[in-house]
Amino acid sequence: MQKYDQGKKARILVVDDEESLREICQDALKDEGYQVLQAEDGVQAQEQMIRHQDIDLIISDLRMPRLGGLELLQYIAEHNLDIDFLVMTGFASIETAVECIKTGAADYLPKPFNISHLLVKVDKVIRNRQSRQERNRLSNIVRMLNVSNALNAQLDLKSICYEFVSQVQRNFQPDSVVLFMMHEDKNSLVKYVVRGRKLRESPKLFTALKAIGTKSLQESRSYLLDRGNAREYLSIDPGEFEYSILITPLYSQQNKVGSVVLLREGDNMFTNEDLQLLGVFAAHAATAMQNARMYGKMRDKNVDIIRSYAKAVEAKDYYTKGHSDRVAVYAMKLGSRLKLGSKELEDLYTAGVLHDIGKIGIPDHILNKPAQLTDDEFRVMQSHPGIARDILAQLWSLNDILPLVYHHHERVDGKGYPENLSNGQIPFLAKVISVVDAFEAMTSDRAYRDALSWEQARDILVRGIGTQWEEELVTEWIKLVQETGLESIQKDVQATPATFKG
Numbered sequence: 422m423q424k425y426d427q428g429k430k431a432r433i434l435v436v437d438d439e440e441s442l443r444e445i446c447q448d449a450l451k452d453e454g455y456q457v458l459q460a461e462d463g464v465q466a467q468e469q470m471i472r473h474q475d476i477d478l479i480i481s482d483l484r485m486p487r488l489g490g491l492e493l494l495q496y497i498a499e500h501n502l503d504i505d506f507l508v509m510t511g512f513a514s515i516e517t518a519v520e521c522i523k524t525g526a527a528d529y530l531p532k533p534f535n536i537s538h539l540l541v542k543v544d545k546v547i548r549n550r551q552s553r554q555e556r557n558r559l560s561n562i563v564r565m566l567n568v569s570n571a572l573n574a575q576l577d578l579k580s581i582c583y584e585f586v587s588q589v590q591r592n593f594q595p596d597s598v599v600l601f602m603m604h605e606d607k608n609s610l611v612k613y614v615v616r617g618r619k620l621r622e623s624p625k626l627f628t629a630l631k632a633i634g635t636k637s638l639q640e641s642r643s644y645l646l647d648r649g650n651a652r653e654y655l656s657i658d659p660g661e662f663e664y665s666i667l668i669t670p671l672y673s674q675q676n677k678v679g680s681v682v683l684l685r686e687g688d689n690m691f692t693n694e695d696l697q698l699l700g701v702f703a704a705h706a707a708t709a710m711q712n713a714r715m716y717g718k719m720r721d722k723n724v725d726i727i728r729s730y731a732k733a734v735e736a737k738d739y740y741t742k743g744h745s746d747r748v749a750v751y752a753m754k755l756g757s758r759l760k761l762g763s764k765e766l767e768d769l770y771t772a773g774v775l776h777d778i779g780k781i782g783i784p785d786h787i788l789n790k791p792a793q794l795t796d797d798e799f800r801v802m803q804s805h806p807g808i809a810r811d812i813l814a815q816l817w818s819l820n821d822i823l824p825l826v827y828h829h830h831e832r833v834d835g836k837g838y839p840e841n842l843s844n845g846q847i848p849f850l851a852k853v854i855s856v857v858d859a860f861e862a863m864t865s866d867r868a869y870r871d872a873l874s875w876e877q878a879r880d881i882l883v884r885g886i887g888t889q890w891e892e893e894l895v896t897e898w899i900k901l902v903q904e905t906g907l908e909s910i911q912k913d914v915q916a917t918p919a920t921f922k923g
């Protein structure tokens with residue numbers, strides 16, 4: 422019967438200074454289907470462990486020349502090696518057994534023993550190991566799915582980075598974390614998120630970690646550092662070194678995205694399994710981060726193109742110069758007063774900039790007519806939301822903006838255009854645009870009239886409550902202008918952050 426049946430036979434290392442005993446054990450274990458290695462003492466066992474990274478179980482004597490069984494067991498514990506340990510000794514005593522079990526041995530076998538007794542113990546240890554690994558695998562899959570779902574729920578780079586760091590904190594319980602991101606212009610790492618007191622208090626440690634983070638990204642390699650190998654990789658006196666550190670690069674396809682460093686203080690060391698799991702987390706995060714960067718770039722590019730359309734409209738229609746930018750800022754300000762989220766505020770800004778791009782398709786003589794439009798001309802003018810929809814429909818990244826632009830001339834009484842939607846059917850943000858669009862138009866000079874005073878515009882808005890506009894929006898906008906002053910709001914049009922300007 423093949424043991425450890427998951428496509429791989431368990432590999433067992435038998436450590437004893439008595440060759441005949443090693444041979445007996447080897448033969449019996451091989452008959453059971455195990456792969457068997459031998460070592461005559463602890464030192465040779467360490468060499469075997471370096472040569473063979475996939476040892477599942479060590480069956481070891483306690484008293485041996487050079488390095489004994491207990492020291493070998495301590496070595497395994499200190500290095501967080503995932504190897505089970507079975508002790509056999511002729512000097513059986515309860516104290517030794519307790520000491521071995523406390524250090525991490527799975528079981529204890531007094532010499533002399535019957536070989537079938539050994540096989541029963543080995544079988545039990547290997548089965549426990551197998552189900553433990555299966556449990557870990559399952560819980561790791563659940564953890565990975567959670568991370569993946571959490572990251573996929575975010576669209577912008579900043580949210581993804583913060584979500585990733587909080588997932589890392591939840592799953593690995595580090596005392597400190599730092600996420601470095603590749604700065605595309607500088608071609609070097611910059612710190613993006615830092616958590617934990619230690620890294621803030623120790624610039625020397627932080628600098629050393631940034632250097633290993635850079636190395637990790639350049640070489641596309643993860644590191645697990647502790648006192649044993651810190652000197653090799655960190656410019657820190659290992660005498661002072663009391664940490665366990667994981668470093669993993671963030672790669673998406675061939676793109677260097679960044680690197681993440683986790684640090685634990687004291688005896689709670691990271692394991693190789695942690696390193697592997699962090700690698701999977703990092704791969705998910707790197708893909709999400711890279712997608713967000715690409716999405717942002719494409720979006721920016723699209724908005725740039727559309728903004729140039731908006732500018733082209735303004736070039737055609739002298740009197741609307743600056744109208745779109747002002748509507749954008751007014752809409753965002755009203756949105757903030759209504760406590761909308763950052764995504765909605767950004768949508769309001771973009772929709773504000775773009776709301777009249779459809780006018781690019783309206784003939785100049787109608788657009789700039791210095792008198793009231795005839796019914797026919799008005800119908801042509803009313804086609805501008807439809808033209809805007811056709812333009813925006815080409816740009817998938819502006820899907821969320823499209824309905825706001827298309828419906829910005831609807832009225833709450835259902836008498837607006839282009840779809841005669843009634844109050845409940847009009848997108849809320851389109852209603853916000855509608856209020857500030859009308860207000861901005863009224864308080865600016867037009868081809869056919871001078872600007873109204875803000876009080877006149879206010880009165881017209883109030884009269885349109887319930888027919889043209891929603892009451893809450895008009896009321897809040899009027900309060901905002903009263904409290905802030907129109908001039909001060911207009912000044913902010915110039916000062917709007919570039920991030921909101923696409």
Ligand SMILES: [Fe+2]
Nearest residue numbers: 776777829830
């Ligand atoms: Fe319009």
